[in-house]
Amino acid sequence: MEKNQQKQEFLAETSEMKNTKNNDDCSVQQQQRFVWPWVGLVANIPTEVEPSGRRVGKSGSTLRDEFTMKGFNPTRVQPIWDFKGHSGFALVEFAKDFEGFESAMNFERSFNLDRHGKRDWEKGHRLRDNKLYGWVAREDDYNRSDTVGKNVKKKRDLKSISQIVEEDERKMVHLVENMSQTIEKKKQSKQELEQKVDETSRFLESLELHNVLLNKNYQEGIQKMQMKMEELYQQVLDGHEKSLAELEAKREKLDERARLIEQRAIINEEEMEKSRLEREMVIMLSLQIRRKRSQGNKIFVVVVVVESKGYV
Template sequence: MNNKLSDFEKSLYKKLKSGKLEVKVSYRTFLCPYCPDNKKKVGLYVDILQHASGVGNSKSKKRSLTEKASHRALAKYLIKDLAHYATSTISKRLKARTSLTPAEGGDTPLVYDDDQFEKLVWPWKGVLVNIPTTITQDGRSCTGESGPQLRDELIRRGFNPIRVRTVWDRFGHSGTGIVEFNRDWNGLHDALVFKKAYEADGHGKKDWLCGATDSRLYAWLANADDYYRANYLGENLRKTGDLKSISRFAEEEARKDQKLLQRLNVMVETKQYRLKKLEIKYSQDSIRLKYETEEKEKILHGYNEDLTGRQQKSTDHFNRIFADHEKQKVQLESQIKKLEIRELELAKREAENETQRKIVAKELEQNAAIFSYAQLAAMEQQKTREKVQRLAVDHKMQKEKLHKRIAALERQLDQKQELELEVEQLKRQLSVMRLVELDSGSEIVNKVETFLRDLSETEGELAHLNKFNQDLVVQERKSNDELQEARRALISNLREMRSHIGVRRMGELDTKPFMEAMRKKYCQEDLEDWAVEVIQLWEEYLKDPDWHPFKRIKLETAETVVVFLLLYITNPNRLCFYFLS
């Protein structure tokens, strides 16, 4: 696309350079030959150059490729071939005007615009006079239209000012204004159009100087006369501008364009130098790339051959593996069929074994129940034997004590009999002594009294021993009767023992009330672990003797809970039984 545009631009540039198309109308006026006749663009050099550059560089899709290429060629032609007309044409006309004599000129003088050879105020400015003013109520000053109002009025009339400043003197609004235009060629063109419009309307500078006959505005371009005028208007012009002729302005613009062109040429040369370096580098890189491409092709060719050989080997290996897999698949299918038949047989046997397993499990449960019952009965019998043995040992010890006591009583009985014999002897002696009392005297009487006292004491002791002996005999018989009665009761209880023995686990909490309470309160699914933790915490609390969980509260719900806990504690583990069948 860009190559086609560049080629078309070159061909059109050659056509313009040959002079087949009209571009330069006069020494200062140019036109665009590519615009339609009804929209033919005519203007100054700068206007046509801006128009051609704008259309040529436009990115709008409405502009065709031909239109862009033709305007690019026009811009190139203006820059390269007609740039000197922007400056040299005016200077040549000035020289021609000064060199001509009246004889050479004849009766027909050279036609030119006087304003092109006089000095104007730059930046381009126009002068507005006869602005309506009014005196204030106090009569000390004058007022009139402001600068923005005047600028809007000029814009409505088709002019293009950038600003309007009113001139004020010591009495206020002086009725004069300064119209400012752009600094470039467009501003000069707008200023000239502004001047010619008022001159054509009979409201130019000459008309104002000849005497104004109406109240309308008069306007002209500010020149040297206005610049050096000794009034407020001249003072404002001197503060904000300089005097400059159009030829000087054109030369300055040409110098600027020349500098720009030089900079562009330097940039072009730099880019061409870089382009040459890039071309050299490109050629070197192309040679190196060609060499590397050849090397790569050789390596790729060797790699492809190696890869082909490996692929062939892998294909052969895969075919062998596939054949082996097919053989193994056939073998596995035959084995699967055998296993299916075997599975059916095992299923039948499993059904039979399941029935037998249930029977065996039932028998095992019965045997376990019988074994547990027998074990518990053996434990109870062992405990009973141990208890009977302890009772027998106690009974034996008591019998030994009783035998010892009986032996002692027998010895005492012998002593009693001896004492009785001695008493009889003493009685006989006493009777004898009574007979001889009269003969013996007082000493014998004293001896008799002493013997009588000893005899009474001995008889009392003998009676006490007889009573103690009778008590021991009664106690022995009573203990023997109790032992025999306990033996008979134990034997009868062992014979009438129940088939189920319940083991009570004292001191362990029941988990069921905790689970129900937490399920009512929290309504969650994973409450078992939480309930176990709470139960363990309660068990730890119950181990502490200083823990008092009960409080006296007036609420009925709390009192109900306290009663429930008290009942639970008074009857702990009422459901914690493990029945062994």
């Protein structure tokens, strides 16, 4: 709504320009081309020469603040520089919409009412004072071959008011078509979503019934499983008790056997000691017998020798 209102004001502005001139001038005004996006030119900015020889002047931010306070709402002010420094000109950029056009035209009207518009600037140096001059850039500014013209051309082109209106209308039609398509897609998506919601609701209802039955079967299964686990646990306990009883019986048998072995070991030790003593006695007797036999042999040898020598 706000954009349409701005557009109507824009068209009213063009109608007002038509009504202030004759028919020939109106035709020229309709075909007049502006620099797009909207941009104004400010001339006669005070400059001074630094000791280095470079010319300097007001900054863009300072000029922007001054024009903003006057209600022109520029988005940016960019001083134009050449090889000498500040050229005394600046570009005044406005928003790229009908509100920006209105601000640009107010900017131009303000300078025209103060007799410091473009025509006043073009009257020549002798008729100028020290104030700023300003206007909205058009085709002749765009086609300038100097530094100002080169800066005006950067990222800009020329469009008539009717072209801008037609382009805006085409954009609006395209926007409406896109919005219509988007709305239609949204409606279709809504219907599909509602259908999915219905299907999901029915599915959830059937799922709830299924869950009830499933829960019942689950509980019955759990009870059966618990009973089987209890039976299995009892079987395991019984098996453990039986195994413990068998192990206890085996342990008692082993204890009894160990006692018998210990008793036998004691008896065996006594018998072994007795046998050892007997063996020692036999060995001693054997040694004695051997010694006696050896002594007997020696006596026999001596007797034989004596007899052989005739000592007897």
